[in-house]
Amino acid sequence: MTRNTVNNFNPHVSVDCVIFGFDGVRLNVLIIEREQGGGVSALPGDLILDDETLDDSANRVLYELTGLSDIYLKQLQAFGDPDRIKDLRDVQWLRNVREEPSARVITIAYYSLVNLQNFSPKAASFARDVRWEPVYELGELAFDHNVIVDKALEQLRLNLKYDPLIGFELLPEKFTLRQLQKLYEAVLNHTIDKRNFRKKFLTAKLLKPLNEKEQGVPHKPAQYYEFDRKRYMRIKDKFWF
């Protein structure tokens, strides 16, 4: 694929991808490292091409930089603060790669939540490294990428709040209450009282207990549950007509 940013009608519009990866314990985010000095950490992102949709662009850019595909990317929103490019390292980088390094770049952010164990990213293009980093231990990212991650995290929490289904997709078909609690703790970034958590989920009757327990664990084997999708679809629409 050839790219010609000079003739591009939208030379200063980019896409950035916030890929959250849950590893069973922590919430991570996919970070690339740019080839520059000691390296600069950033979200996978790049300029759009004239002939592609925004969705296609996000998928292409994610694939080019990290090798990942088959991730359902949802658009978060556009970020376009005129001051979003002010860090000296970013300005220097742009001087090397852009015709108009001082132009405000508008970026369309995308996000996704995946089970980290199913994806093995590989750095390519201008990414010299790609890795999962715990989202609550991120250092300073390029441009306004920390702001974008925060906004995506806010949206992720809202999604999980209004649609627990999103969370259950990250767990195995059968899971323990402990595994479920870990997921909520990872996204919310705080511990949750165990009894309170169990009580809420069990009274909501969203979980079906299975006739099966953990095996070969060093602690008291826990009961397995599965998510009651049918009941969920019913109570989900409780306030709807």
Next chain:
Amino acid sequence: MTRNTVNNFNPHVSVDCVIFGFDGVRLNVLIIEREQGGGVSALPGDLILDDETLDDSANRVLYELTGLSDIYLKQLQAFGDPDRIKDLRDVQWLRNVREEPSARVITIAYYSLVNLQNFSPKAASFARDVRWEPVYELGELAFDHNVIVDKALEQLRLNLKYDPLIGFELLPEKFTLRQLQKLYEAVLNHTIDKRNFRKKFLTAKLLKPLNEKEQGVPHKPAQYYEFDRKRYMRIKDKFWF
């Protein structure tokens, strides 16, 4: 304010505003008519300027075309299909006003929901008329504006579903169940069974009956209610920790 689209770093990025207005019975959307031939209906929208944030741009453009201000605009998402400009009338219009009429324009859509009675739009700039149109009776709008309205409507329904508070903001402090039902019917675009509607809202205990009834109405006076915000805040977080 002077505008120079030629030197603009983002010459093909615009904002468009979907302002929903509830009039007590119907859901409307604010539409401008462009000065062109027999007139072309469109959402209020225009190109962004280099030195303004996207939010500021949406507020400025809405004000310039309709005279409306003090409306809380929330970003919906960006739309950037390379084919979003293909209607002949749009192409002709762009030939008159743009340097590169064939360029794909990326637009950042904003939306809001207001009580129509509180706002009196006045056409200005390239709008020769501005009016509220029932959202379910819209004709063909410019560009992909029908798609944008549909997406905003979808988001509005989700908001109302997960946060009825948004709806109550559109009603008077004290209201009848009939008024509340009209609001839901207007947004959902279908009639709702009266008994079912009342039962759901009354069992949810979100409404406080007042010691007051309608006066001077030709039918049996209905009971007034008010929204129980405190209780709402409690049950809203039922599944949250």
